[in-house]
Structure formats: structure tokens, C-alpha cells
Amino acid sequence: MLPVLILALLKFMWLYRNDRxxxxxxxxxxxxxxxxxxxxxLKSCGITSVAMESTGVYWIxxxxxxxxxxxxxVLVNARHVKNVPGRKTxxxxxxxxxxxxxxxxxxxxxxxxxxxxxVRSLLRHRDGLVKTASSHILHMQKALxxxxxxxxNVISDITGVTGLLIIDTILxxxxxxxxxxxxxxxxxxxxGCRLF
Numbered sequence: 001m002l003p004v005l006i007l008a009l010l011k012f013m014w015l016y017r018n019d020r021x022x023x024x025x026x027x028x029x030x031x032x033x034x035x036x037x038x039x040x041x042l043k044s045c046g047i048t049s050v051a052m053e054s055t056g057v058y059w060i061x062x063x064x065x066x067x068x069x070x071x072x073x074v075l076v077n078a079r080h081v082k083n084v085p086g087r088k089t090x091x092x093x094x095x096x097x098x099x100x101x102x103x104x105x106x107x108x109x110x111x112x113x114x115x116x117x118x119v120r121s122l123l124r125h126r127d128g129l130v131k132t133a134s135s136h137i138l139h140m141q142k143a144l145x146x147x148x149x150x151x152x153n154v155i156s157d158i159t160g161v162t163g164l165l166i167i168d169t170i171l172x173x174x175x176x177x178x179x180x181x182x183x184x185x186x187x188x189x190x191x192g193c194r195l196f
Contacts, residue, residue, distance in 0.1 A: 025091060035062055039069040047071070051101035053078040054109060063111070074101060074108040081106070140167075161185070 028038040042050065049072040052059055059075065066073045081097060100106045112120070137159055141152045149170070155163045162185045169180060 025094070030058075030061070032061070032065070035065045039065055039071070042066075042071070043069060049074065049101070051076055051097050051106055051108075053081070053097065064114070067114070074106055075111055076106050077109055155184075 026038075026041065028034045050066055051074040052062065052066075054075050055078055063073055063075060076097065081100065097106070111117070140158060144151055144158070144167075151163060151166060152158050155166075157163055158167065162183065165183050166180055169183060174180060
């Protein structure tokens with residue numbers, strides 16, 4: 001009646017209980033063409049609702065493909081069903097989830113519409129890039145300190161226009177401190193501080 005998906009390492013286990021197909025348990029690889037083949041197989045069996053565990057980010061492509069085929073996909077938190085005695089194999093886990101889904105005992109996790117997921121994914125990616133950038137700036141400051149170039153003690157933002165101009169000039173081979181100091185903006189020099 002209702003199929004259930006269990007994510008193995010590189011394969012998905014698909015199961016449903018019915019006489020619609022002579023092979024109610026099948027394994028499909030996780031490549032896009034294989035996921036489309038699995039969705040088509042479920043459609044050919046007359047399946048309308050699918051329950052699947054959410055494990056890491058591996059469920060996302062499967063979820064999106066099943067949604068594109070107009071399945072009612074119930075995304076289940078794996079922690080809510082994992083402490084069941086006797087679930088030793090993927091097939092047994094599928095059977096247990098299938099039973100819980102068929103009697104209506106699975107509560108699906110909230111998944112916003114695809115448009116919101118896309119924007120949220122971009123914002124999270126941007127956040128990760130910003131955090132990574134700040135760690136790289138710290139590496140730049142450490143390298144400058146190890147070379148005894150105390151630029152970051154005078155310039156508050158070494159990734160600003162003046163800071164990058166001075167660093168680029170140093171990287172291009174200029175070593176004269178007076179020429180490097182001439183690149184600074186007059187507003188950034190703290191009172192009583194020397195740039196070089």
C-alpha cells in the first residue's frame with residue numbers, strides 16, 4: 001500500500017506491501033536517473049504517499065524528485081522511530097516505517113515550499129562563506145604578524161581599500177616602507193601610531 005524509503009550508504013531501499021508488483025522490495029542507486037526510475041516504479045504501482053526518514057542531507061534529492069512526481073511525501077525524523085527493538089536490517093526498518101505510516105502513526109516534519117528552501121539554502125551558503133572569509137582574514141593577520149608587518153594594528157580592516165592596496169603592493173614586490181606608507185588614507189592613521 002504505502003512505500004517506505006530507507007537510506008543505506010549508497011542505495012535506497014523501497015518497500016510496499018501489496019500485490020501490485022511481484023517484487024515489493026527493491027533497491028535503487030542514488031544517481032538522479034535511478035531516483036527518477038524509482039519514482040516511476042512507485043507511480044506504476046499506484047502509490048500516492050511515501051514515508052521516508054530524514055538522515056543528514058541525503059534525503060533532499062529523493063524528497064525533491066518524489067515531490068516533482070506529485071507524491072505525498074512524509075518526512076520522518078529518524079530519532080522518532082529509531083529506538084524500536086528488532087530493527088536490525090534495512091528491510092525490517094522499511095517494514096516498521098511502512099506499518100507506522102499505514103496506520104497513521106508517523107508525524108511528518110515541516111518542509112517549507114521549494115522556493116523558500118532555495119532562498120534559505122542560498123542564505124545558509126552565504127553565511128558559511130562569510131564565516132570562512134573571517135577565518136581567512138585571521139590567517140592573513142597571523143601571516144603578517146609572523147613577517148613583522150603590523151598593518152592590522154594600525155589599519156582596523158586589512159581587507160578594506162587601503163589594507164588590500166598595501167598588501168597587494170607588498171605581494172607585487174615593493175618593500176620600501178615609505179612608499180607603502182604613502183598608500184594609506186590619511187583618515188586611518190591612529191594618533192601616535194606609525195604605519196611602518
